Amino acid sequence: MKLNPLPPHLRENQRYIVFEIISNKTFAKKEVINEIWKRIIRMYGDVASSRFNLWIPYNLYNEEKKTGIIKTNNLSVEYVRMAIATITEINGNKVIFKVHGVSGTIKSAKNKYLQKTTTLLEYGDIA
Amino acid sequence: MSLRNYYDLFVFPDSEEDIHGIVEYAVLLELKAVAIAQSFESPEDVDKFRKKLRKLLRGVSVKPKIYVAQYFNEENPQILNKKINRFYRNADLLIVQGGVLSINRFCFENNYVDVLLDPHEGRNDSGMDHVMAKLGKENNTTLAISFKPYLYKYGIPIHKITQKIQRNLMLANKYGLNTIVVSNASNKWELRAGRDLASLGYVANLSLERTIKLTSENPEKLVHLIKKRSKSGYINENIEIIE
Numbered sequence: 001m002k003l004n005p006l007p008p009h010l011r012e013n014q015r016y017i018v019f020e021i022i023s024n025k026t027f028a029k030k031e032v033i034n035e036i037w038k039r040i041i042r043m044y045g046d047v048a049s050s051r052f053n054l055w056i057p058y059n060l061y062n063e064e065k066k067t068g069i070i071k072t073n074n075l076s077v078e079y080v081r082m083a084i085a086t087i088t089e090i091n092g093n094k095v096i097f098k099v100h101g102v103s104g105t106i107k108s109a110k111n112k113y114l115q116k117t118t119t120l121l122e123y124g125d126i127a
Numbered sequence: 128m129s130l131r132n133y134y135d136l137f138v139f140p141d142s143e144e145d146i147h148g149i150v151e152y153a154v155l156l157e158l159k160a161v162a163i164a165q166s167f168e169s170p171e172d173v174d175k176f177r178k179k180l181r182k183l184l185r186g187v188s189v190k191p192k193i194y195v196a197q198y199f200n201e202e203n204p205q206i207l208n209k210k211i212n213r214f215y216r217n218a219d220l221l222i223v224q225g226g227v228l229s230i231n232r233f234c235f236e237n238n239y240v241d242v243l244l245d246p247h248e249g250r251n252d253s254g255m256d257h258v259m260a261k262l263g264k265e266n267n268t269t270l271a272i273s274f275k276p277y278l279y280k281y282g283i284p285i286h287k288i289t290q291k292i293q294r295n296l297m298l299a300n301k302y303g304l305n306t307i308v309v310s311n312a313s314n315k316w317e318l319r320a321g322r323d324l325a326s327l328g329y330v331a332n333l334s335l336e337r338t339i340k341l342t343s344e345n346p347e348k349l350v351h352l353i354k355k356r357s358k359s360g361y362i363n364e365n366i367e368i369i370e
Contacts (some may be wrong), residue, residue, distance in 0.1 A: 086278055
């Protein structure tokens with residue numbers, strides 16, 4: 001037996017945060033996702049972070065481009081943004097997490113922000 | 128790409144080798160301007176540093192606007208006053224490290240100090256009261272909050288720092304004191320995008336509108352002041368020679 005999906009007036013408003021990792025190395029999906037969870041729980045605690053309705057889709061993290069999407073609710077966007085900005089390293093390698101933008105659907109997040117990311121490799125092309 | 132411009136008005140590199148990396152990453156993080164601070168010994172060192180910067184960054188085609196700031200870390204307001212009088216014509220910005228109560232008060236009372244950084248540093252209280260907030264507004268002193276502690280500390284220290292920042296932001300909000308968030312980065316890995324730095328304000332209980340201004344409109348006021356001062360006829364805020 002399956003649960004009925006909630007009607008629209010009871011559903012939380014979702015937001016999808018598109019982020020990119022600036023670093024000299026690439027990382028496995030598991031490492032990145034674990035680090036994000038660890039940081040959010042350490043910063044806000046178990047209870048407060050449970051209210052963010054957080055989900056980090058495994059299949060939306062691109063290991064080559066180092067970009068990904070975090071799902072949260074509309075009230076927690078700034079808290080998640082702050083938490084991922086405080087991540088300094090993954091497995092001993094220095095990183096910077098940059099948020100490219102926030103969108104209401106995955107489709108618009110991909111169209112608006114995932115195509116416009118810049119990486120260290122492309123730095124020479126900006127000129 | 129957002130339409131707003133974001134600024135990071137306090138970067139304190141450990142060495143000259145870090146400057147190139149900081150400029151490179153500031154472009155990646157879409158920062159419009161960066162202020163590089165140092166503790167110069169004399170006003171002539173400021174000019175020498177500017178020439179060094181031009182040489183270092185000659186080959187870089189895309190870079191943010193770079194300002195040179197003088198950073199003071201003093202415990203005695205009288206010594207600080209003498210140093211400020213020597214540097215205010217040379218450096219683009221004068222930034223004072225807060226923490227000592229007499230220094231905090233002095234900065235808010237003084238016209239020449241542009242930025243007071245972290246008045247709560249090393250203190251059990253927030254370092255600032257409503258009287259200082261009012262004085263700061265009258266004398267155009269900007270309150271700066273550093274993002275760096277959030278990169279390396281967690282648990283009780285972060286809890287206490289956030290409490291003090293909340294108090295100071297509440298006072299600044301109430302009395303109209305200009306407030307900015309800065310990265311206080313010592314190398315390129317400690318830089319953050321402008322909008323991410325600003326999220327500190329939301330976590331410290333500011334509204335979203337005011338949060339976004341912390342790294343966009345509020346630092347822009349300082350940038351406009353720097354541009355005004357660089358004009359040849361400028362003497363002070365109320366006097367300007369027009370030929």
